Amino acid sequence: MTSPSATLTVWASSWLAGKSAPDNVIDALHEWAPMHLVCAENEATAEHTGLPWPDPRNDGVAALLSTIRRAAGDPGARLHVTLPGPGDVRGLPAGTSFATAAIDAGEGVLIGAPGSPGLGLVPRVEGPDVLRWTGYTIDRVPLDLHHTGLGEAEYCMREAVRDAATALETLELLDTGSDDDPRELIADALARTARHRYPSEVPARMLRIMDSADQVAAILVVAEKLAPGRTVSATGATAVEDLLRPLWSAVRSARSSAVNSAAAASA
The missing domain is CATH 1.20.1440 (de novo design (two linked rop proteins))
Incomplete structure (x- = not known):
């Protein structure tokens, strides 16, 4: 696995499908950092998602799993990794705070059904052995997520x-x-x-x-x-x-x- 977002997408999807245990997701993410912090982008996102704000929660993986389960509960909702690069913003919801943060980080996770409201997560290195995940409200998950066959x-x-x-x-x-x-x-x-x-x-x-x-x-x-x-x-x-x-x-x-x-x- 090559990024925390890819790890989260694959392992959390397996967990949601009942094919992996929560501990499997936690262990996989801990390969990236022993401590994960999680918080919402702002107060409105905190109210909508249940993520902490303004201070992050230091049991971040557990908070992530709880938030992901809620966000992925709608019909057709899935996790989708995005890996933007210079001049390559395929699959990002244009003009959103999530898109800006994902471009800056070079990665992110979209959760939701295409065309419906969803959640965005972006990881950033906070310090030695610490990874911070920030949650963003997505008004509309892009219809075209630009899958390559x-x-x-x-x-x-x-x-x-x-x-x-x-x-x-x-x-x-x-x-x-x-x-x-x-x-x-x-x-x-x-x-x-x-x-x-x-x-x-x-x-x-x-x-x-x-x-x-x-x-x-x-x-x-x-x-x-x-x-x-x-x-x-x-x-x-x-x-x-x-x-x-x-x-x-x-x-x-x-x-x-x-x-x-x-x-x-x-x-």
């Missing part, structure tokens, strides 16, 4: 694995002559991702897509870390960004499709 996502990730490796070669990072071995850095990044488990009912195809996305993301993280030392001009830096941006977009699209499909499969 799993077949397209799997194909794109196969292509992206190849293109990401080519990007390393293009940037001449495979042999930097430095103490940082790109292959070891990539392996370390993948090892951190592997700490996070998935519910047993997640289909193998979705796991393959998420694993491929993790591989590409690990390569891109290493490329971004090492490329600045090899780039001596603003033009060169722009070229690096132009090379990596579409790959990051593909990773976000594949991850959101796989996570949301896994959540739907649990229902």
Whole structure:
């Protein structure tokens, strides 16, 4: 799992479907931080959702689960992860505080039925070993949540694995002559991702897509870390960004499709 929002979406969906216990959700989220705080965006949201405001509650995961159960109780309501990036705001409710916060954080969770009122949750690192979740009232969950088909996502990730490796070669990072071995850095990044488990009912195809996305993301993280030392001009830096941006977009699209499909499969 690659973000707290993805973890919450997959595991809470499994729990709501009766396929996982609350402790499974808690354990999965605690892989991100031992302490979770939760609060509402404002007083009106607090009254509507039951979330605390203005002071957060420090038993945050329990509060999250209670709030999610209420928000997901309407017919057709589901959890949906959103992973916005630069120039990519697909699936966000335009002009909302939730959209602004999710763009800033690079992630968020929508809960509700498309076209109906719902709840948005956005996590942020509050400090060492602390994650804060903020709840936002959504007047209308977007009708078009921009799902990419799993077949397209799997194909794109196969292509992206190849293109990401080519990007390393293009940037001449495979042999930097430095103490940082790109292959070891990539392996370390993948090892951190592997700490996070998935519910047993997640289909193998979705796991393959998420694993491929993790591989590409690990390569891109290493490329971004090492490329600045090899780039001596603003033009060169722009070229690096132009090379990596579409790959990051593909990773976000594949991850959101796989996570949301896994959540739907649990229902």
